[in-house]
Every structure is written in C-alpha cells, then in structure tokens.
Amino acid sequence: MKKVLAVVLALALTLSVVGMAMAEGKVGVAMPTQSLQRWNQDGENMKAQLEAAGFTVDLQFANNDVATQVSQLENMITNGAQVLVVASIDGSALGTVLATAKDAGIPVIAYDRLLTATEAVDYYTTFNNYKVGQIQGQYVVDKFDLSNAAVTGPFTIEFTAGSPDDNNAHLFFNGAKDTLQPYLDSGKLVCLSGQLDFETVATPAWKSETSQARMDNILSAYYSDALTGGTTLDICLCSNDSTALGVTNSLVAAGYTAANIPVITGQDCDVANTKNMIKGLQAMSVFKDTRILAAQTVTMVSDILAGKIPETTSTYDNGLIQVPTFECTPLFADVSNYQSLLIDSGYYTADQLAD
Numbered sequence: 001m002k003k004v005l006a007v008v009l010a011l012a013l014t015l016s017v018v019g020m021a022m023a024e025g026k027v028g029v030a031m032p033t034q035s036l037q038r039w040n041q042d043g044e045n046m047k048a049q050l051e052a053a054g055f056t057v058d059l060q061f062a063n064n065d066v067a068t069q070v071s072q073l074e075n076m077i078t079n080g081a082q083v084l085v086v087a088s089i090d091g092s093a094l095g096t097v098l099a100t101a102k103d104a105g106i107p108v109i110a111y112d113r114l115l116t117a118t119e120a121v122d123y124y125t126t127f128n129n130y131k132v133g134q135i136q137g138q139y140v141v142d143k144f145d146l147s148n149a150a151v152t153g154p155f156t157i158e159f160t161a162g163s164p165d166d167n168n169a170h171l172f173f174n175g176a177k178d179t180l181q182p183y184l185d186s187g188k189l190v191c192l193s194g195q196l197d198f199e200t201v202a203t204p205a206w207k208s209e210t211s212q213a214r215m216d217n218i219l220s221a222y223y224s225d226a227l228t229g230g231t232t233l234d235i236c237l238c239s240n241d242s243t244a245l246g247v248t249n250s251l252v253a254a255g256y257t258a259a260n261i262p263v264i265t266g267q268d269c270d271v272a273n274t275k276n277m278i279k280g281l282q283a284m285s286v287f288k289d290t291r292i293l294a295a296q297t298v299t300m301v302s303d304i305l306a307g308k309i310p311e312t313t314s315t316y317d318n319g320l321i322q323v324p325t326f327e328c329t330p331l332f333a334d335v336s337n338y339q340s341l342l343i344d345s346g347y348y349t350a351d352q353l354a355d
C-alpha cells in the first residue's frame with residue numbers, strides 16, 4: 001500500500017512539474033508565402049511544436065506581398081502576441097512595424113531570413129547560409145576534380161541566384177562563388193554568358209518561371225548547338241531548388257535528358273527536386289531540416305518568455321546591429337543518401353517521392 005501511494009505521489013509530482021513546465025503565451029508566426037514548398041513545412045512545424053509546448057499560435061502566410069506581411073504583423077501586435085517569429089519577404093522592409101513591436105515590448109525573432117536595417121530584432125535562428133553555397137561550390141569542385149592540376153577543363157558554368165531582397169540569397173551566392181572563383185580565375189571554369197555578378201543572375205521572389213525564362217535565353221544565345229556536337233553546358237550552379245527546377249525545366253524543354261543534362265545544384269530537397277535527383281535530372285541539393293530549425297526557434301521562444309537568455313552560436317550583422325544567432329547545420333544531399341536523410345528520418349514518406 002505504501003508503495004502504491006509512493007508511486008501515485010511521484011506521478012502527481014511529475015505531472016505537476018510537467019504542468020508547470022508547459023509554457024503559456026501567444027506567439028505570432030509570420031511566413032512569406034505558401035507558393036514555395038519549404039515555408040508550408042516551416043509554418044506547420046512551428047505551429048505544431050509551439051502548440052505542443054503550450055503556446056497559442058497565430059500563423060500567417062503573406063503571399064509574397066510585403067504590404068500583406070506588414071498588416072499581418074500589425075494584427076499580431078494588436079491581438080496580443082508576446083513574441084513575433086518572422087520569416088520575411090523583404091528583410092529590409094519591416095522596420096516600421098518592427099519598431100512598433102519593440103515599443104510594445106514584444107521580442108522579435110528573425111526566422112531563417114535575417115531582418116536587416118532595423119534595431120528592432122532580438123534574435124535570429126537560421127542555417128549556416130554561407131556554408132550552403134560552399135557545399136554547392138565544393139560539390140562542383142569535387143565532381144569535376146578541379147583541384148587536380150592534371151585536369152584543365154575548361155568546363156562551362158552558368159549561375160542562377162535567389163531573390164535580391166532576401167539576405168540569404170547573397171550569402172548562398174557568395175559561398176558558392178568564393179569556392180569556385182579560383183577556377184574561374186584559372187580558366188578551368190568558363191561562363192560563356194559572362195553573367196557572373198549577383199544582380200545579373202538573381203531571381204526575384206525565387207520564382208521557377210523566372211529562372212526558367214532566363215535559362216531559355218542563355219541556352220539559345222550561348223549553347224544553341226550543344227546538343228548537336230557544339231559547346232556543351234556542363235554546370236548550372238543554382239542557389240536553391242525552386243530556381244533549379246526552372247533551370248531543369250528549361251533544359252528538358254530544350255531536349256536534354258538524364259543522360260546529358262548539366263550538373264545542377266540546389267537547396268531544400270523540395271519534393272519535385274528530390275524526384276528529379278532520383279531521375280538523374282538534378283545532381284544534388286542541400287538539406288536543411290526545418291524540423292530542427294523549428295525546434296530551435298521554439299526553445300528560443302520558451303527561453304525568452306521564461307526570462308532566460310537563449311543559447312546562440314554566432315552573430316549576423318544586419319547593417320545596424322549584431323543580431324545574436326543560432327545557426328543550424330546544412331547537409332549535402334544527393335541520390336546516394338536521400339533515403340536515410342529524407343525517408344528514414346521521417347521527413348518525407350516514400351510515397352511522396354514516388355512518381
């Protein structure tokens with residue numbers, strides 16, 4: 001009897017401790033759009049994990065429209081959000097509404113994309129964005145054995161970067177470009193279009209249609225005889241999967257197949273791109289497990305609301321302040337490891353990746 005009582009008491013104590021640990025509070029989560037795959041996952045992960053921790057969640061998607069995101073944030077503030085988690089469309093365009101949050105004492109966490117040109121941002125959770133580009137660039141170096149003195153090439157390469165209003169896009173591009181620059185300098189890599197600066201190769205709003213149209217133009221202007229024994233296009237360095245998808249669609253429409261398609265890089269392991277990797281139409285991607293980013297952000301929200309200083313790993317300069325940042329690690333993905341990375345880990349089901 002004594003033993004039973006002790007167990008019941010221990011159970012009650014555990015439950016009350018768990019109860020006390022359950023957080024309370026309202027968290028506003030602003031996501032950029034549902035039109036790009038990853039933000040749907042981020043939104044779902046954040047909502048599920050915040051709710052599991054005991055928070056009430058106001059999750060909004062802004063259809064890639066800055067004015068919509070501003071008004072969603074204003075509503076979150078008015079409706080009593082105690083923390084804002086913001087994945088911006090244009091990282092530099094939210095200064096006024098973020099200042100309102102700051103005046104109201106509401107902490108702001110920049111989610112995945114840095115909030116720039118404002119002092120009203122407290123923390124940043126993201127992946128090591130420069131490293132994403134380095135992984136893509138290093139893949140090309142290894143694939144073509146560029147560091148081997150006996151390999152002279154030249155190999156042709158075209159670049160496709162992301163949206164200029166997204167701070168990440170610059171970091172991805174710089175990481176890849178810095179890794180490949182020695183080989184552009186030595187002539188082992190040649191960019192026939194000459195389009196090598198970020199502004200020229202950028203893709204506003206990360207749209208597949210835009211990167212596809214640009215690649216259509218590049219193919220007809222510089223590689224029109226590639227499939228008939230002329231100058232081949234060897235590498236398409238794309239910063240992420242939505243831009244890689246457009247480039248792939250352009251190449252496939254021009255008659256390329258898995259047998260002769262250039263090496264195409266990407267990022268995010270979107271479903272469509274992972275299927276392309278399996279089919280041999282995209283060489284690699286970079287996996288950023290959005291479950292981990294969400295978990296880290298939820299820990300940060302809990303710490304902030306409990307009055308604790310959240311753990312950070314680095315700082316990002318947003319033009320005005322150094323923002324304390326927690327960086328997660330991006331991982332290389334290709335056809336050889338997608339099974340363990342994406343399916344065995346439960347990120348996707350095998351059915352989702354079946355054609």
Ligand code: GAL
Pocket residue numbers: 036038112113162166168169206240242267268288
């Ligand atoms: C970036 C993000 C990438 C990619 C891109 C387009 O900010 O870090 O993972 O998804 O936006 O959505």
